[in-house]
Amino acid sequence: MTLRRRVRKLILIVHLTVSVGWIGAVGAYIPFDITAATSQDSETLRTAYIAMALIASNVLVPLALATVSTGLVISLGTRWGLLQHYWVLISFLLTVAATVVLWLQTTGAISYFAAVATDPTTSAADVQTLGNTLGHSLGGTVVLLMILVLNVYKPSGLTRYGWRKQHEQRDPRTRTDAARSGR
Amino acid sequence: MGEPPRHSNTDDPEPRPDLRPPPAVPGWVKVSGIVALVLALLIAIVLLTGIGGPHGPARHEPSGDGAPSSAAGMHTVTGRVESPLAAGPTG
Numbered sequence: 001m002t003l004r005r006r007v008r009k010l011i012l013i014v015h016l017t018v019s020v021g022w023i024g025a026v027g028a029y030i031p032f033d034i035t036a037a038t039s040q041d042s043e044t045l046r047t048a049y050i051a052m053a054l055i056a057s058n059v060l061v062p063l064a065l066a067t068v069s070t071g072l073v074i075s076l077g078t079r080w081g082l083l084q085h086y087w088v089l090i091s092f093l094l095t096v097a098a099t100v101v102l103w104l105q106t107t108g109a110i111s112y113f114a115a116v117a118t119d120p121t122t123s124a125a126d127v128q129t130l131g132n133t134l135g136h137s138l139g140g141t142v143v144l145l146m147i148l149v150l151n152v153y154k155p156s157g158l159t160r161y162g163w164r165k166q167h168e169q170r171d172p173r174t175r176t177d178a179a180r181s182g183r
Numbered sequence: 184m185g186e187p188p189r190h191s192n193t194d195d196p197e198p199r200p201d202l203r204p205p206p207a208v209p210g211w212v213k214v215s216g217i218v219a220l221v222l223a224l225l226i227a228i229v230l231l232t233g234i235g236g237p238h239g240p241a242r243h244e245p246s247g248d249g250a251p252s253s254a255a256g257m258h259t260v261t262g263r264v265e266s267p268l269a270a271g272p273t274g
Contacts, residue, residue, distance in 0.1 A: 086212045157209035164205070 003077035011077070015070035022063040023144050029055045029137055036113070036132040042124035046117040049130065053114030056106040064099040071095060084162025087150045098143045105136050 003011065032055070035048040071092060075082040083089055113130050116122050158166065 086209060090212070090215065155209065155211050157212055158206055160205045 002079060003074075008074065008078060011070055011074050015067065015074050018063050018066040018070060020148075022060065022067055023141070023148065025055060025059045025063055026137060026141050026144065029060065030134075030141070033132050033134045033137045036130070037134050040128060042127045045127045045130070049110075049113040049117035049127075052133070053106075053110050056102070056110045060102055061106055064095075064102050068092075068095055068099055081162065081165070083159055084165055085154075086157035086159060087154050089159065091147050091150045094143055094147050098140055098147075101136060102140065105133055109133055 029052060032048040032051045036045060036052065039045050039048065072082065075088050075092065080088055082092060109131075110133060116130060117127060
């Protein structure tokens, strides 16, 4: 099913907004992560962990989910399709993987850090030994940038499914008998 | 977003069953796949052998008694954290 032009443009606007916004939000998250990795002051660390949790749960996760869903809609609703071109398929898989890792981090380590940081009875030493998620946030940034590059350059490459689909569209004789009998 | 490229053969105006084999996997996909596989193997090795220490929140627990000196070991499963700034005045 191909979306109408206006609807496609609208969904594309939303998709671009949330996906690029995701990259920007990670850029806002990383300084707090760096602070968590380098600071020795317990009060600064508490603030950083709380900020990390707020950004992750209220901004990053919703943007990631919106990116996956709008990406699905726009790929299935246009002639690009989800499975026909390698760049679309790989972008989608990378986005899903990044979303899953983000979700696991948010509900795991990040949430734990914030819970410890917000507890007034937690000692300064406990806060100082909590750690950071810098590996994940930097790795996630690299993955998001790779997806961005794929989406801008759209390197050529049809999957077998895409090749078959395009040939069916060009030559009705290559369609299956079942499809032909329905005409 | 432009339309997908047409892979038409301009030297062949009449459509006919295409007997050519499907296109080979592009080089950039193969290279990307190899890189991804290597990274996945490295991550699996690190996780299985524990070279980087325990993975997950446990690696961030303080050493010694293994838990923060409070009952704050519970963390929200929804990822939602209430900011202490949102708390009202006490007393």
